[in-house]
Each structure stands twice: as C-alpha cells, then as structure tokens.
Amino acid sequence: MRRNKGLAAIAALAGGFGVLSQGAVAQQGPIKIGYVTTTSGPEGVIGRDMVDGFKLAMKHGGGKSAGREIQVIWGDDQVKPDVGRQVVDKMIESDRVHIVSGIIFSNILLASVKPVLDAGAFYVSANAGPSPLAGKQCHPHFFGVAFQNDNNFEGLGQHVREKGFKKVYFLAPNYPAGKDMAAGFKRYYKGDMAAEVFTSFGQLDYSAEIAQLRAAKPDAVVIFYPGGMGINFVKQYAQAGMMSQIPLFTGAGTVDQTTLPAIGDAAIGMFTGALWSEFLDNPANKKFVADFEADYGRIPSGFASASYDTGRAIQAALDAIGGKIEDKAAFQKAMENVKFDAVRGNFRFNKNHFPVQDYYLVQIEKDAKGRNVAGFRGTILKDLQDAYGGDCNMAAAK
Amino acid sequence: MSVSLFIEQLLNGVQFGVMLFLISAGLTLVFGIMNLINLAHGSLYMMGAFLAAAFVKITGNYLAALALALALTALIGYVMEKLVLQRFYHRSHLDQVLVTFGLILVFNDIVRLIWGVVPVQFRLPEPFSGSVQLIADVQYPTFRLVILAVGLLVALGLYVIVVHTRIGMWIRAGASNRPMASALGVDVGLVFSAVFAAGSALAGLAGLMAGSISSVQVGMGEPVLILALVVTVIGGIGSIRGAFIAALLIGVVDTFGRVLLPPALGSMVIFMLMAIILAWRPKGLFPVNA
Numbered sequence: 234m235r236r237n238k239g240l241a242a243i244a245a246l247a248g249g250f251g252v253l254s255q256g257a258v259a260q261q262g263p264i265k266i267g268y269v270t271t272t273s274g275p276e277g278v279i280g281r282d283m284v285d286g287f288k289l290a291m292k293h294g295g296g297k298s299a300g301r302e303i304q305v306i307w308g309d310d311q312v313k314p315d316v317g318r319q320v321v322d323k324m325i326e327s328d329r330v331h332i333v334s335g336i337i338f339s340n341i342l343l344a345s346v347k348p349v350l351d352a353g354a355f356y357v358s359a360n361a362g363p364s365p366l367a368g369k370q371c372h373p374h375f376f377g378v379a380f381q382n383d384n385n386f387e388g389l390g391q392h393v394r395e396k397g398f399k400k401v402y403f404l405a406p407n408y409p410a411g412k413d414m415a416a417g418f419k420r421y422y423k424g425d426m427a428a429e430v431f432t433s434f435g436q437l438d439y440s441a442e443i444a445q446l447r448a449a450k451p452d453a454v455v456i457f458y459p460g461g462m463g464i465n466f467v468k469q470y471a472q473a474g475m476m477s478q479i480p481l482f483t484g485a486g487t488v489d490q491t492t493l494p495a496i497g498d499a500a501i502g503m504f505t506g507a508l509w510s511e512f513l514d515n516p517a518n519k520k521f522v523a524d525f526e527a528d529y530g531r532i533p534s535g536f537a538s539a540s541y542d543t544g545r546a547i548q549a550a551l552d553a554i555g556g557k558i559e560d561k562a563a564f565q566k567a568m569e570n571v572k573f574d575a576v577r578g579n580f581r582f583n584k585n586h587f588p589v590q591d592y593y594l595v596q597i598e599k600d601a602k603g604r605n606v607a608g609f610r611g612t613i614l615k616d617l618q619d620a621y622g623g624d625c626n627m628a629a630a631k
Numbered sequence: 632m633s634v635s636l637f638i639e640q641l642l643n644g645v646q647f648g649v650m651l652f653l654i655s656a657g658l659t660l661v662f663g664i665m666n667l668i669n670l671a672h673g674s675l676y677m678m679g680a681f682l683a684a685a686f687v688k689i690t691g692n693y694l695a696a697l698a699l700a701l702a703l704t705a706l707i708g709y710v711m712e713k714l715v716l717q718r719f720y721h722r723s724h725l726d727q728v729l730v731t732f733g734l735i736l737v738f739n740d741i742v743r744l745i746w747g748v749v750p751v752q753f754r755l756p757e758p759f760s761g762s763v764q765l766i767a768d769v770q771y772p773t774f775r776l777v778i779l780a781v782g783l784l785v786a787l788g789l790y791v792i793v794v795h796t797r798i799g800m801w802i803r804a805g806a807s808n809r810p811m812a813s814a815l816g817v818d819v820g821l822v823f824s825a826v827f828a829a830g831s832a833l834a835g836l837a838g839l840m841a842g843s844i845s846s847v848q849v850g851m852g853e854p855v856l857i858l859a860l861v862v863t864v865i866g867g868i869g870s871i872r873g874a875f876i877a878a879l880l881i882g883v884v885d886t887f888g889r890v891l892l893p894p895a896l897g898s899m900v901i902f903m904l905m906a907i908i909l910a911w912r913p914k915g916l917f918p919v920n921a
Contacts, residue, residue: 272748273739273850274849274850274853275750275846275848275849275850275851277748277849277850278748278749278750278848281748281749407894407895407898430894431894432889432894433889433894433897433898435854437841437845437854437855438647438650438844438845440643440646440647440772440775440886441640441643441644441886441887441889441890442889442890444636444639444640444643445636445640445890447770448633448636461750461845461846461848461851464750464845464846464848465844465845465846468844468845468846469772469844469845471760472755472760472761472762472772472773472774472775472844473762473770473771473772474761474762474770474772491749492750492846494749494750494751494752495749495750495751495752495753495846495847495848496752497752497754531749
C-alpha cells in the first residue's frame with residue numbers, strides 16, 4: 234500500500250514533467266500576443282494609434298477567447314530594425330508569445346519576422362506589408378491584415394490617371410515601403426513620370442527637393458511621407474507657395490489624423506487615397522469611430538483602423554477554434570477563412586494571406602467642430618488585390 | 632541645372648547652414664568654454680519650439696510668444712546647470728554624456744506628459760507664411776529669409792560679444808585658466824551659469840525657428856543634435872567662427888549632395904566630409920587651443 238502510494242507519486246511526477254515538456258501546460262495559460270510597434274521618437278504618434286486601435290479591439294472582444302484569457306505584451310522598436318529584432322526575439326524566447334503583430338515600418342518587419350516564423354509562431358501584420366512577404370517569401374504563418382504596401386498608392390495611381398495628369402513627380406523615403414509605394418502608384422497610373430525621388434528616412438528639410446521639383450514643371454506631385462516627414466514636407470510645400478501651383482496628392486498613410494493636427498489648414502482641399510475613412514457607412518466602423526473617440530478623445534487614423542481590424546481578425550479566428558492556439562494548422566485555416574466585420578468594409582484574405590479590399594478617395598476638409606478630417610469622396614477601386622500573389626506558392630513555402 | 636535653380640539651391644544650402652549654426656552655436660560655446668558635453672542641447676531646442684508654439688496659441692502675439700519662449704528656455708537651462716550639470720564640470724566626459732543623455736529622456740517624457748505624442752501646430756503670422764519672388768523663376772519662402780537674417784545677426788552678435796567686450800574677455804579667461812581668472816576677481820561660476828543660459832536660449836531660438844518650417848514633436852532634438860555635433864567637431868570645438876563656417880559648409884554640401892547624388896550617397900556626404908576634414912585637421916578647421 235505504502236509502496237504503491239510512492240509509485241503513484243513518482244508516476245504523477247514523471248507524468249507532470251512529461252506534460253510540461255510537451256507544452257500542454259501552456260494550454261491552461263493565456264493566449265499571448267506580442268505587439269511590437271514604434272511608440273517612442275518622432276514616429277511615436279503612429280504607434281500610439283496602432284496601440285489604441287488594438288486595445289479597443291481587445292476590449293470589444295472582452296479580452297478572452299472561448300473563456301481563455303488573451304494577454305497582450307507591448308514592445309517598442311524605436312524605429313530601429315535591430316531593436317525591433319531584439320524585442321521580438323525576447324518575446325519569442327522568454328515570453329513564448331503565440332502571435333506577434335504591430336510593426337509599422339517594413340524595414341523593421343523584414344528584420345524581425347524570421348525568428349517569429351522560425352519558432353512556429355504567427356505574425357499577423359497590422360501595418361507593414363512589404364512585397365517580398367506577399368510574393369516569393371510568403372509564409373503559411375504570416376498574415377497581412379492591413380495591406381500589401383503597394384495597395385496604398387494603387388488606387389491613387391488610378392485616380393491621378395483618370396484626372397488626366399500626364400507628368401507626375403514622385404517623392405518617398407528611401408526604404409522598402411517607399412519603393413513599394415512607387416511601384417504601386419506606377420502600376421495603375423501607367424503614364425509618364427517626371428521623376429522618382431527617394432530621400433533619406435527621417436529627413437527634416439525638403440527645400441532642395443521642392444526647388445528641384447518646381448524646376449521640373451510636373452503637372453502633379455505625389456508623395457509618400459508617413460509621420461513627421463509628411464508634416465515637414467506638406468508644411469514646406471505650402472510655405473513655398475506650391476499648393477496653388479502644382480496639385481499635391483498622397484496615398485494612404487501620409488496626411489491623416491496622425492499628422493493633420495500639426496499640418497493645420499495647409500492641407501485643406503487636398504485629395505488623398507485611403508483604404509479606410511472615418512465616414513465609411515457600416516455599423517462596425519460607426520461603433521469603432523464612436524468608441525475610439527469616447528475612449529481616447531480624438532478621431533482615429535487609418536493606422537488605428539487597420540490595427541483594430543487586425544485585433545478583430547485574430548479574435549474571430551481564435552473564437553472559431555475555441556481559443557486553441559496550440560493547434561497551429563487549425564489557427565492558420567481559421568485565419569485564412571476568417572469572418573469578421575472589418576471597419577474598412579469589404580475584406581477577405583487572398584491566397585498569399587494578404588487582403589482583397591476596396592480603395593477610397595478622401596479630401597481634407599473641416600468637420601462641424603472645426604477639426605480637419607478626411608471627407609469621403611467615393612470608391613476608386615473595388616476588390617483591390619496585390620500584384621505579388623502569383624509569385625507565392627504557399628504549399629511549398631516554409 | 633539652370634542658373635536660377637543653382638541660385639535657389641545655393642540659397643537653400645546657406646539657409647540650412649545658418650539654421651545649423653543657430654543650433655550648434657550654443658553647443659560649441661558650452662563644449663569649448665566649459666568643457667562640458669551637453670547632449671541635452673537638443674532637448675532645449677525642442678523646449679524652445681514647444682514653448683513658442685504654446686505661447687503663440689495662448690497670447691496670439693508672435694513676437695511676445697517668441698520672447699517668452701526664449702526667456703523660459705534660458706531659465707530651464709539655468710536651472711538645469713545649477714541643479715545638475717554644475718556637479719559634472721570636473722567629471723569625465725563619459726559621466727557628462729551619461730547624465731545629459733538621461734536628461735534627454737527626462738525632457739522627452741515631460742513633453743510627452745504635457746503635450747502628448749501628436750505633433751503640435753505652430754502657426755506662422757500671415758506675412759511670413761507665404762513666399763516672395765526674389766528673381767525671375769525663384770520664389771522663396773519668406774520665413775526662410777527671416778531665418779537667414781536672424782542667423783547672420785546672431786553670428787555677428789556672438790562675435791562682437793566674445794571678442795570685443797569685457798564679458799567676452801571673462802568668458803575666454805575662465806575657459807583658458809579657471810583658477811587664475813578666479814584669483815583675478817572674475818566670478819567664474821556666475822560667468823559659466825550665464826554662458827549656459829545663453830547657450831540654452833540659442834538652442835531655444837533654433838528650435839522655434841525650425842518649428843515654423845518642420846514639425847514640432849517629441850524627440851525632434853535628437854536628429855538635429857547629431858548634425859550639431861558634426862558641425863561642432865568640423866569647426867573645432869569651442870570656436871564660434873569655426874561653427875559658423877562649418878555650418879555653412881555642411882548646409883551647402885548637404886543640399887547639393889541630396890540633389891546631385893544618388894540617395895544612399897547623398898545622405899552620407901556630410902559624414903564623408905567630416906571624415907576627410909578630421910583626417911586632414913584632427914582638431915577641426917579652427918582649433919581653439921592650438
């Protein structure tokens with residue numbers, strides 16, 4: 234009897250270790266999401282919208298999936314690829330997160346995504362969508378909810394062509410997303426480019442570039458400058474008296490609620506492309522915008538909306554599999570077929586795990602409270618998908 | 632490149648250089664005279680911009696707002712020197728770097744607490760927010776001409792004060808031999824505090840000038856600090872004249888580098904220039920104690 238008890242205890246202990254080593258104990262713990270984004274430095278304003286959008290999505294989901302707690306671990310990449318990589322490494326190795334999300338800048342994502350995928354975890358992008366990950370380097374565990382980068386400027390290219398502009402001057406920062414945006418714009422614009430200029434990332438002063446572009450006499454100027462760079466460029470463009478001379482366009486992510494308060498009235502009347510607008514007429518969006526304003530006291534940006542959609546998509550996929558994130562094949566399938574009410578309206582995943590969505594035109598104007606907002610002007614493209622899906626062989630990818 | 636475009640780009644380069652001079656003048660003054668590396672110089676630059684933006688909003692009077700912002704930035708610098716930096720004059724440069732780096736983080740978080748992370752708006756008064764026709768084909772933003780004028784005035788003013796006044800003499804005396812200057816009846820501590828406050832005001836001035844053309848936001852001082860350090864080192868640490876010439880050189884080289892060279896090379900060109908100059912003259916163009 235006594236001996237049996239001892240044996241039983243040993244067996245239980247051994248069993249316990251066995252269970253531990255197989256990781257099934259983790260199933261009792263929370264679902265862990267590592268959210269790495271840029272919250273410090275000049276681009277921190279974007280990160281704040283990303284974080285708040287994701288927090289709101291978690292709040293709307295109740296912070297649980299099938300009764301299992303969802304824990305979000307926050308990280309800051311400081312707009313540095315090496316720091317982003319270190320933060321992600323730590324989340325994978327010591328926090329053992331199941332899903333990573335939140336990175337804004339494509340160069341940081343490209344530097345940080347490998348350890349996530351190598352460890353068998355999922356990366357669900359709430360912003361950056363560099364072209365390699367949509368094409369040749371696509372991966373079963375990588376999902377881009379926000380966009381493939383090119384998308385941000387594809388609809389704008391279409392619009393600029395339809396408006397009859399024939400000689401376009403394009404400027405963007407010299408990093409992967411800048412190149413992607415240029416490619417996206419040209420794919421749908423199809424006309425002559427006066428020039429494509431890539432400036433150093435984080436540049437403060439654009440007087441030299443503005444002088445060059447004026448001398449080139451284009452009939453339209455298109456820029457991609459997220460965060461502080463956009464504020465600098467638009468302000469300086471207006472101060473040089475250019476707004477009335479050559480129309481300035483931008484795709485999604487340059488002139489929005491992260492930059493409008495600082496740009497001020499210089500941007501009034503500007504047309505920009507967008508993948509989302511605060512005025513989109515669907516119930517999910519109305520709830521998102523109202524709750525975001527109530528919680529954070531400001532209008533959300535496109536960054537916040539994509540981050541919110543990302544949180545809602547993850548929640549919906551987790552709910553569909555009863556919160557069993559350890560079953561990776563099931564979670565992948567649930568993501569691929571995810572059904573949720575996206576605030577941007579039309580949304581589904583393409584075969585390369587990037588979205589098929591609509592592209593809108595907005596114009597900067599004043600709302601009833603005197604704030605600068607992006608007034609909705611219509612849909613430019615329906616069911617927009619990226620150009621790289623054909624290069625992606627998901628079955629062979631690993 | 633046509634002649635008028637060349638003139639415009641030259642003007643851009645000189646204007647950028649003058650801007651850089653405004654930023655680095657205070658840094659080189661403190662660095663050279665007090666032998667103190669103040670990385671928080673960029674934070675004072677940021678404070679100048681934020682305070683000016685806030686006062687413009689409150690008072691509605693641009694000039695009054697600028698004067699208030701300058702005075703307050705000088706006061707912040709004065710308090711910072713009295714409370715913290717004074718204890719670090721005799722410590723190693725590494726200690727100074729560490730404490731002033733810490734101050735950067737403190738300032739950034741103070742600004743984040745008060746103003747938040749969204750860049751704030753800095754409205755220019757009507758006559759300065761547009762552009763003027765200089766010569767045929769060259770339309771130039773009015774405020775950049777103001778920056779040019781202010782920068783040149785500051786350069787002249789500093790030169791006169793440091794080289795031709797009694798205060799300037801005290802400053803130079805305190806810098807070259809502190810105990811001897813003290814023995815001769817100069818209150819070196821007071822002189823240094825005044826220099827630091829003046830350096831802070833210069834940083835604030837640069838910040839509020841820059842705030843009018845670029846975005847006013849948390850962390851705006853850091854990229855600028857790097858350029859200011861480059862200017863200081865090329866010019867010769869502590870030399871106002873060196874800082875002025877180095878700033879103009881960098882402004883012009885950077886502007887033409889960006890326009891004429893491919894982007895990867897264009898953003899490197901000022902650092903290559905620095906490497907070449909330091910290889911040729913390790914103490915900078917105008918070494919102070921040569």
